[in-house]
Amino acid sequence: MFTPELLATIVLNGFSFSMLLFLLAAGLELMLGVMSIINLAHGSFYMVGAYVGIITVKSTGSFLLGLLAGMAIGALLGVLTERFFFSRIPKHLQQVLLTFGIVYILADVCKSVWGGNPIGISAPNILAGSIAIGTMLFPLYRLFIVLIGSLIAVALWLFQEKTLLGAVIRAGVDDKEMVSGFGINIKMLNTVVFASGSLLAGLAGVIGSPILFVYPRVSWDILILSMMVVVIGGMGSLRGALIGSVIIGLTDSLAKFFIPSAATVLTFSVMVVFLILRPFGIFGTSKPR
C-alpha cells in the first residue's frame, strides 16, 4: 500500500544513496575535469576503503577509526596510482586502460583477502535505530549519511570557491596549460586532486558499508552509477555532481521499489535521456577535451 510514510522512506533512502554517490562523483568529476582521465578504479577505491573500514571497525570497535582508515587507504591508493603510473604515461587512453588493470588486480586482492562473499557491518550504536519525526520513523543512520554528505558538499563548495587551492583547481579544470604557465606545479596539483578524489571514495566506502554490502564486484556497480552522475551533472562541476547524484539516487531508489528487476535499466534510461537532451551534462561545457 502506498502511503506517505512509504514515500518518505523511499525518498530518504534515495537521498542517502545520493549522498554516497555524490562523494564518489565529486572525486570522479574532479579527476575528469583537471586530469581528463576516467578513473575506472574509482569504484575499486570505494571497495577497498569499505573492506579496510569494515575490518578496522570489526577489530577496534570504533566507527570513527573505520572512517579514518577508509579515508587513509583511499588517499594512499590515489597517491600511489598517480605517482607511480600516471606520471609515467602521458596519453589519456592509456591512463584509462591502466586504471582498468588496477580494477582487475584490486578485485582479486580483495577476493583473496576477504573472500568472495558480501560482507557488511551494522551501523555504530549511537547511530543505530530510528528517530521519530512527526508520525514517521526514519532510520538514524540514513539521516546521518544525508547529514555528512551535505556537510562535505558544503565543505567542498567552500573549498572550491573560497580557497586559493580551490581556485587553482577550478582554473585547472578550465585551462590546464594556462595554470602551468602561471608557474603552478601541475604535477603536484594532479596528485592532490587524485588523492582527494580517492580519499572521498574510500570514505564513501566506509560510510556506505552499513547499508550496502561489499563484494569484489561492487567496484563496477558503483562506478557505473557514479559515472551516470558525472554524465548527467557535467564534467568538472561540483553542482553537477550534486544534482546528478540526487537524480540518480532518487531514480534508483524509486525504481528499486516499483520495478526491482529493471532498476538498472531504468536508471540507465534516465541517463540516456539526459545524454540526448544535453550531451555534456547539466552544468558541463561543450569545450572539446
Added chain:
Amino acid sequence: MLMTLSHQRGKSEYIYFVITVAAIALLLCLPKVLSIYGVTLLTEIFIYSIFSMSLNLLIGYLGYTSLGHATFFAVGGYALALLASKAGIQNFFFCVAATLMVGAAFGLLLGLITMTVSGIYFLMITLATGQAFWAAVWSWRSFTGGDDGLSGISRPMLVAFGHRWPFSNEITFYYLIFIFFILCLSLMYLIVKSPFGCALLGIRNNEMRMRALGYNTWRYKYLCYVMAGMFGSLAGALKVYQDCFINASSASITQSGLVLLMVVIGGARVFLGPVIGAFLIQIIANIVSSYTEYWSTMMGVALILSVMFFPEGIAGYAVRKVNPSTPRHK
C-alpha cells in the same frame, strides 16, 4: 585482388603474401598433429580473433575505445541460442544470417546513442550501456536464463549440396570456424583498405579536417559501429556453437575487458594485431587457469605492463622493430 606480384609493388608485399599462404597452410594441417584440446583451443582463438578484430575496427581504425563491446557478443550469442534451442531452427545459414541481422539491429539502435559522443564520453557511455545490457540479461531469467544461461544448443547442421554435414566432431568444427575466420579477416581487410577504411583513419586523426573536406563523418562513424557490432555478434554466435552454452557472463564487463585487452596487447594499429592478442591471451588464460584462480590479477598485470611498456601492442612493437620509420599515430 589482394596483392600483385609485380616488382613495382616492392618485396614486402610479396613476402606478406607468402607468409599468409604459409600460415593458412599451416593452420589447415594443424589438426592432424594437435590433440583435441589443442584443436578446441585453436578454434576458440579463431572465434576470439573475429571478436577482437571487430573491436579494432572501432579502436584502431576509428579511434573510439569501447568498453561495452561484449554487448554485441552476447547479442549474437543469445540470438543464436534462442533460435537454435527455443525456436528449434536448425538451418545453419538461416541462423547465422538471422544473428547478423540482430547484431546489425542492435548496432543501428545503440549507435544512435553512442555515436553522439566521442573520446572519454564514448568510453563512459559504452561502459554504461554494456553494464545496463548485462543487468537486463542477468535479470531476465525467463528469456535468457540469467546467470544459469541457456544450454543444450546443438552444433550446426549444414545441409548443402544434398549432403548433411554435422559438426559435432571437433575437427570438422575447427575447419568450419577456420573458414569463417578467413572470410571475416578478408572482409575486414577489404573494408579497411577501401576508401571507407581510409576515411575512418582520417576521422581518427582529425575529424574536423574530414568534415572540412566534406565528409559526413557521423555516417562513417555510425556505419563503422554497426559493422563492428555485426562482426562481434557473429563471433558471439560462433562461440555459442562451440560451447553449446551461453550465460550472462558473455555480456559482462569482464568479457568487454578481455576483448579490449586482446586488442591492446596485440596492437591496435596493426591489422593482425588483435589476432595476435587473442592468441596470446587465450594461451595465457588456459595455462594460467590451470595453475591459479587469480586470472583477474594476471589480466590486470598484463594490461598494466602492456600499457606501460608496449603502448603499441606486441604487433606494433614488432612492426616498429622491423621498420623503425613507421609513422607514430596520435
